[in-house]
Amino acid sequence: MNMAVLIPLCIVYIGIMSGLAYYGYKKTTTKQDYLVGGRNINPVVMALSYGATFISTSALVGFGGAGSIFGMGLLWLAFLNIALGIFVAFAIFGTRIRKLSLKLDVSTFPSLLGKRFDSKFITVFAGAMIFIFMPAYTSIVLIGGGRFLQESLSLNFNVALFVLAAIVALYVISGGIKAVMYTDAFGAVIMLVGMMVFLVVTYNAVGGIVDGHAALSAMKNMVPDSLAAGGHQGWTSMPVLGSPLWWTLVSTIIMGVGIGVLAQPQLAMRCMTVKDDRALYRSVLIGGIFIFFMTGAAFMIGPLSNVYFMETSNQLAITAAGGNSDLVIPKFINEVMPGWFIYLFTLTLMSAAISTVSSLIHLQASAFGEDIMRTLGIGKDGKTMTRIGVLVGVTAAIILAYILPGGVIARATAFWFGICAAGFLPTLMGALFWKGATKAGAIASIVTGFAVSIFGFLFMHVSESGVFGLSKALFGKDALFAFPWTHIDPLFYALPLSAIVFVAVSVLDKSKSVSGDVEQEAIAK
Amino acid sequence: MLGMESASIAIVWLLTVLSAVGCVVYGAMMWNKGGH
Numbered sequence: 034m035n036m037a038v039l040i041p042l043c044i045v046y047i048g049i050m051s052g053l054a055y056y057g058y059k060k061t062t063t064k065q066d067y068l069v070g071g072r073n074i075n076p077v078v079m080a081l082s083y084g085a086t087f088i089s090t091s092a093l094v095g096f097g098g099a100g101s102i103f104g105m106g107l108l109w110l111a112f113l114n115i116a117l118g119i120f121v122a123f124a125i126f127g128t129r130i131r132k133l134s135l136k137l138d139v140s141t142f143p144s145l146l147g148k149r150f151d152s153k154f155i156t157v158f159a160g161a162m163i164f165i166f167m168p169a170y171t172s173i174v175l176i177g178g179g180r181f182l183q184e185s186l187s188l189n190f191n192v193a194l195f196v197l198a199a200i201v202a203l204y205v206i207s208g209g210i211k212a213v214m215y216t217d218a219f220g221a222v223i224m225l226v227g228m229m230v231f232l233v234v235t236y237n238a239v240g241g242i243v244d245g246h247a248a249l250s251a252m253k254n255m256v257p258d259s260l261a262a263g264g265h266q267g268w269t270s271m272p273v274l275g276s277p278l279w280w281t282l283v284s285t286i287i288m289g290v291g292i293g294v295l296a297q298p299q300l301a302m303r304c305m306t307v308k309d310d311r312a313l314y315r316s317v318l319i320g321g322i323f324i325f326f327m328t329g330a331a332f333m334i335g336p337l338s339n340v341y342f343m344e345t346s347n348q349l350a351i352t353a354a355g356g357n358s359d360l361v362i363p364k365f366i367n368e369v370m371p372g373w374f375i376y377l378f379t380l381t382l383m384s385a386a387i388s389t390v391s392s393l394i395h396l397q398a399s400a401f402g403e404d405i406m407r408t409l410g411i412g413k414d415g416k417t418m419t420r421i422g423v424l425v426g427v428t429a430a431i432i433l434a435y436i437l438p439g440g441v442i443a444r445a446t447a448f449w450f451g452i453c454a455a456g457f458l459p460t461l462m463g464a465l466f467w468k469g470a471t472k473a474g475a476i477a478s479i480v481t482g483f484a485v486s487i488f489g490f491l492f493m494h495v496s497e498s499g500v501f502g503l504s505k506a507l508f509g510k511d512a513l514f515a516f517p518w519t520h521i522d523p524l525f526y527a528l529p530l531s532a533i534v535f536v537a538v539s540v541l542d543k544s545k546s547v548s549g550d551v552e553q554e555a556i557a558k
Numbered sequence: 559m560l561g562m563e564s565a566s567i568a569i570v571w572l573l574t575v576l577s578a579v580g581c582v583v584y585g586a587m588m589w590n591k592g593g594h
Contacts, residue, residue, distance in 0.1 A: 108570045115577040246561030269563040310592030321581020329574045
């Protein structure tokens with residue numbers, strides 16, 4: 034890449050982002066503005082911001098690389114991302130989340146659950162879970178962005194990490210959610226253009242849709258032995274039912290990330306930022322297109338890169354990338370895309386990193402200032418505490434990036450999505466759809482969901498328990514139980530258990546709260 | 559089908575494309591519904 038082009042381009046990009054953040058700052062006067070954008074954010078901005086927060090650098094580069102290994106079966110996740118992550122999240126969950134948050138006069142996800150069940154414990158516990166476990170997820174996104182800046186701009190990694198963190202902290206402290214969402218939306222437009230071009234050029238390079246797929250199908254006898262032993266049957270087939278690869282694909286990638294998205298606080302709270310249901314319906318249109326060109330395109334491009342590398346250099350994509358799946362997409366871009374695209378993709382990845390980190394930091398800060406401190410009566414208005422929360426969140430993410438081993442950081446996304454789904458999803462669904470849900474049921478479900486999923490990640494699911502090392506230290510082995518438990522994502526059993534506990538305790542609970550009836554009527558209209 | 563080895567992969571490829579199209583159609587149909 035030519036630095037004489039790239040550096041001015043980056044300066045212009047940062048200039049536009051800073052201008053948007055400043056615009057957000059000028060438009061932010063009240064606490065409502067800072068936390069939920071005054072509940073009057075444009076639906077296009079909301080949908081783009083939701084999408085850009087959803088998709089980080091790891092989703093574009095990591096998912097594409099994973100696709101080059103696993104094949105097109107990963108498209109089940111892309112389908113779930115659009116069907117659940119956009120349509121259900123906006124049109125079914127989002128409309129009720131918006132009305133309930135308005136009725137209860139709350140501006141954060143933990144407060145929504147806590148006030149719905151009249152429980153300060155839920156607000157503080159949910160806020161604490163976010164504040165304790167999210168920095169690891171933030172730091173993986175920060176590291177992804179930092180590594181990328183290091184490679185593309187030849188910056189020192191430490192400098193890249195601090196520059197990225199400082200930019201984000203400045204945006205979030207000054208302009209709150211408005212600065213976050215305006216800069217997200219600008220980044221999302223760049224991401225959308227970049228991935229659209231990438232998908233079209235890829236299909237063109239492999240001979241079109243049907244011919245490209247047929248060429249990939251014809252490669253099924255080239256599956257490496259190690260993958261074939263795990264159940265791989267080619268890039269246009271699913272792995273053997275029940276094989277280790279099948280369990281990994283279905284339980285972690287498809288279910289974990291596919292369902293986990295519905296209970297992500299930083300995504301669910303986006304629905305509180307628009308003024309009416311119409312805005313949410315409009316967001317479905319933009320969101321569907323955006324996510325298709327992100328995860329959908331990544332899972333089409335990754336597998337198809339094998340066809341290109343086989344035709345041009347007689348090797349698989351993963352071999353061409355030197356065995357590192359994260360390098361498949363950068364390598365493929367260098368080979369197949371025109372020179373100018375590399376600059377566009379640089380900004381695409383930078384946007385993906387900044388948009389996700391800024392939203393995570395905003396969520397952590399509001400969990401600290403609004404959900405924990407204000408609920409406990411420390412700090413009157415929550416605004417100052419929230420801004421202190423930004424600094425604490427950014428600092429924690431940077432420290433974790435340096436002190437946690439690489440293996441632990443790499444599993445942070447699956448860990449976070451898994452515990453959120455198990456801990457929050459049954460209670461969120463109960464809050465929105467079931468008037469018989471009770472405070473005791475919600476508390477029991479949240480505690481069960483978090484406890485069981487965290488136990489599973491620490492002691493049963495070998496890809497996390499192996500790197501955390503706690504199981505080995507206490508019991509002398511990486512995981513307590515044999516296959517298939519070692520390959521089943523904890524979400525798979527923690528979520529049903531959390532849901533069963535929620536229903537059972539609510540049904541058996543004699544001290545039924547009547548508030549549910551009133552709220553259900555208000556949000557079901 | 560669609561050049562895929564297994565029908566389930568062809569189906570999920572189509573589902574992915576159609577779900578995005580479905581979002582566009584739904585958003586367009588509901589464009590003026592649910593206002594204040």
